[in-house]
């Protein structure tokens with residue numbers, strides 16, 4: 001019955017399938033360690049929920065909760081997001097960017113691919129990545145080429161990205177690059193200022209040579225990096241230097257920063273030096289949103305905008321998000337110190353929900369770990385540990401076991 005292209009459509013995401021196996025087993029036996037879920041859990045093993053969000057939720061009117069919202073998002077939501085995203089650089093960007101609400105960062109990514117690549121075009125994706133990018137591209141009849149995320153020193157591999165971009169440039173009139181930064185999923189890598197600066201220099205060069213360049217900056221985990229460079233959004237300030245022919249799209253996720261995973265709220269933010277590029281950004285993305293999901297939840301947008309636009313609530317929320325990032329940082333530090341103790345190699349982790357362990361045998365390692373009641377995600381050439389969903393006590397237990405099993409297979 002399916003149309004020809006749809007015959008290939010099967011969600012093979014390990015994260016969903018293996019995540020639900022782990023969830024079921026943990027329900028039956030609480031000693032199972034479920035390190036698969038990309039949601040934040042507290043040290044008591046319960047989902048972390050922001051008090052500030054619950055406080056606003058209790059005060060929302062029925063209209064604010066359940067009425068339809070404008071497809072592009074409410075004015076308050078758009079304004080609030082600009083404030084939250086750009087922080088002290090708000091004045092610099094407030095009149096030169098366009099915000100379009102989407103159901104989660106997923107909606108922002110999906111619209112970016114639909115509207116900025118032609119059918120048959122390929123996007124440039126990092127070699128370690130959140131697999132859903134590929135699925136979204138397939139949905140649009142588009143493809144991808146991977147650039148190596150890391151060079152031999154474990155740093156951002158701009159040279160490989162350049163090489164792949166020049167190759168692609170031979171066959172298409174535009175280059176769409178996805179970077180997931182900071183706290184990259186799955187590695188936890190965060191680009192240093194110099195790496196970001198060099199990336200922008202390259203993008204500008206490419207644009208000046210006549211290629212249209214779209215940088216899709218997936219910043220789903222931006223609020224979990226404790227480094228002041230990210231806290232102060234110094235990385236985003238650099239976008240003031242982009243040239244004509246460059247469009248930057250920030251893909252914001254309300255799931256991660258505000259813990260609103262199931263409420264589906266996010267946004268895409270277009271940054272360009274050309275007014276027409278921003279006008280067409282609004283027009284085409286509104287069209288796509290309307291045709292794919294109609295609009296984003298009013299409740300989600302109101303929760304976020306009320307917090308950001310109210311100084312007292314914002315202060316409370318900032319304390320909570322700082323608590324979460326510090327907790328993740330503590331878990332990561334414990335994991336890293338035990339990894340050194342047990343000689344367990346890690347890819348270059350800096351911060352965030354996930355870290356990765358390189359291996360050529362991810363599935364064998366996964367299966368052996370399951371026997372030890374430890375659930376992690378096998379990926380291409382690595383296994384992904386989710387720090388957000390495990391406790392310090394579980395980390396103490398799991399690292400020596402992982403180290404033993406990795407040694408057995410490497």
Ligand SMILES: Cc1ncc(COP(=O)(O)O)c(C=O)c1O
Pocket residue numbers: 038103104105106107130180185218220252253254255256261265266
């Ligand atoms: C790297 C990355 N980007 C984007 C998303 C999208 O999340 P959502 O659509 O829930 O905002 C996720 C979700 O796990 C992710 O890991």
